[in-house]
Amino acid sequence: MKVGKSYKRNDIDEQYDAIVIGSGIGGLSTAALLSKEGKKVLVLEKHYVAGGFTHVFKRNDYEWDVGVHYIGEVNKPHAILTRIFNDISDGALKWEDMGDVYDRIIFGDDEYKFVKGLGEFSDKLKEYFPGEENAIDEYIRMVKEATKATRSFFTEKALPPVVASLTGSFMKGKFLKYSDKTTLEVLQGLTQNEKLIAVLTGQYGDYGLPPAQSSFAMHAMVVKHYFNGGAYPVGGSQMIAETIWPVIQKGGGEVYVNAGVEEIIVKGGKAVGVRMEDGNEIFAPIVVSNAGVVNTYGSLLNEEVAKKYGVRENLKKVTPSVAHVCLYIGLKESGENLKTGKANLWIYPHYNHDKAVNDYLADPQNNPFPVVYVSFPSAKDPDWDNRYPGKSTVEAISLAPYEWFAEWEDTRWKKRGEDYDKLKEEYCQRMLEVIYKYVPQLKGKIDYYELSSPLSTKNFTSYEKGEIYGLDHTPDRFRQKFLRPRTPIKNLYLTGQDVVTAGVGGALFGGILAASAILNKNVIADVLKRTAPEHA
Ligand SMILES: Cc1cc2nc3c(=O)[nH]c(=O)nc-3n(C[C@H](O)[C@H](O)[C@H](O)COP(=O)(O)OP(=O)(O)OC[C@H]3O[C@@H](n4cnc5c(N)ncnc54)[C@H](O)[C@@H]3O)c2cc1C
Structure with missing residues (x-):
């Protein structure tokens, strides 16, 4: 099911109680929690698919998640995170446990299993x-x-x-x-x-x-x-947005895709609405941004407003997180035949992570990838075979700074030129070599592969430097008082991964904190009340 309506300026003629910019888990959870309190919420998503990093994309009759490989603390029915997801999806989102081993940490020929x-x-x-x-x-x-x-x-x-x-x-x-x-x-x-x-x-x-x-x-x-193992959404990560959307609609709200916000309108010291990329203006008494703190303060507020509230000064105190390349692989072979298992592989060249990262960043051609992470999404999803019988997918990730791809930033997706394609192909082959060493049964079976670069991340999620976790999680980051849902501008709030931490769970807590700040109450207590076992 495609989540959200496609935005056309004449669609939105109703009054909303709140506007949420962005439909990542932070935006959707804030919207759903406000909806549960009787608020009519408008979610505006720039991409043509809703969900932010929880969305999936399809190509050549395969489907891949982009930012959800495993989630913890949802494989027990009464765990807090399970109950929060139950609340915001009205119980529709289901999880599949990954089994006893969730991560395999590999250094050369040595392997260490992380067990549940x-x-x-x-x-x-x-x-x-x-x-x-x-x-x-x-x-x-x-x-x-x-x-x-x-x-x-x-x-x-x-x-x-x-x-x-x-x-x-x-x-x-x-x-x-x-x-x-x-x-x-x-x-x-x-x-x-x-x-x-x-x-x-x-x-x-x-x-x-x-x-x-x-x-x-x-x-x-x-x-x-x-610690209690990993789990994966049944039906794939798109089920996260798919199951939360009806809760927002039930409250009278809606999710719109292809709905890029250009600017947050601030009048008389208050956020009063948004100006869309097509110039249309939409007003509401509350505006929540899920676009990340760098986008929100760096570009969604105009120069004058940003200056008045001094918010861009704060951005100098934080750094954007890493960017990545991801190799998306499709195989015409069932998971049963491939027997990859569900556990993620973390493949390292040696036992010193910092040295491996520094060496690679200094000289990527002559140093191995500091990490190759391999995930088997189709094997984790019990519904996969119903949707894609006889097929499997694999994903592999490594680090890649945005700067290595910056020279193509003004080119268009899929039309970035031969040099870009050549560079990407080099990454693909290097990554495949690592993958074949540890998952040799994939050799000769690959039907399709495609590499995303930091430019793809920027294109589809609007993070300026293709960052995958918002802000770096350094000691300094946690000292920043400005990383909180309330902003210095009245009625403008932040939600998502920059409020507390990255991760689907972290961004979701950002969503809860934003809802708590807006409603001025302890929303988590309400969630726990609504999902108490006697209500189940
Ligand atoms: C490769 C990768 C692997 C990951 N693996 C895991 C994992 O296994 N487990 C886990 O827990 N976490 C994982 N994460 C992290 C997790 O996915 C993110 O931390 C989390 O989903 C971020 O959610 P969010 O709500 O903050 O924002 P996002 O998901 O980033 O959503 C923000 C949304 O805002 C939209 N937007 C931006 N600007 C505008 C605008 N001007 N107008 C309208 N819309 C706008 C964007 O298009 C986007 O949809 C992974 C991330 C990546 C990239």
């Missing part, structure tokens, strides 16, 4: 690293403590400014103790075993920064997120 269940995870690590039992126990304790501290850190973000200024330091203190340190600093405080450190940070691609650069708090949140 905290006890099992810990035992497995101790089996791999005898003599490191104390370090592993302490690591798990710190991961748990850091993530526990996120609760009050997140809550503080939704508080009205006066209350936040009185209680903020106290509420954030414990979290900042962890977020101020890099992952490497914390791990080197626990062990000198470089292999153990490399394995524990084997999922660093989930937040985009290697151990010497990432905040330990972000590392801890991601690791803990998957």
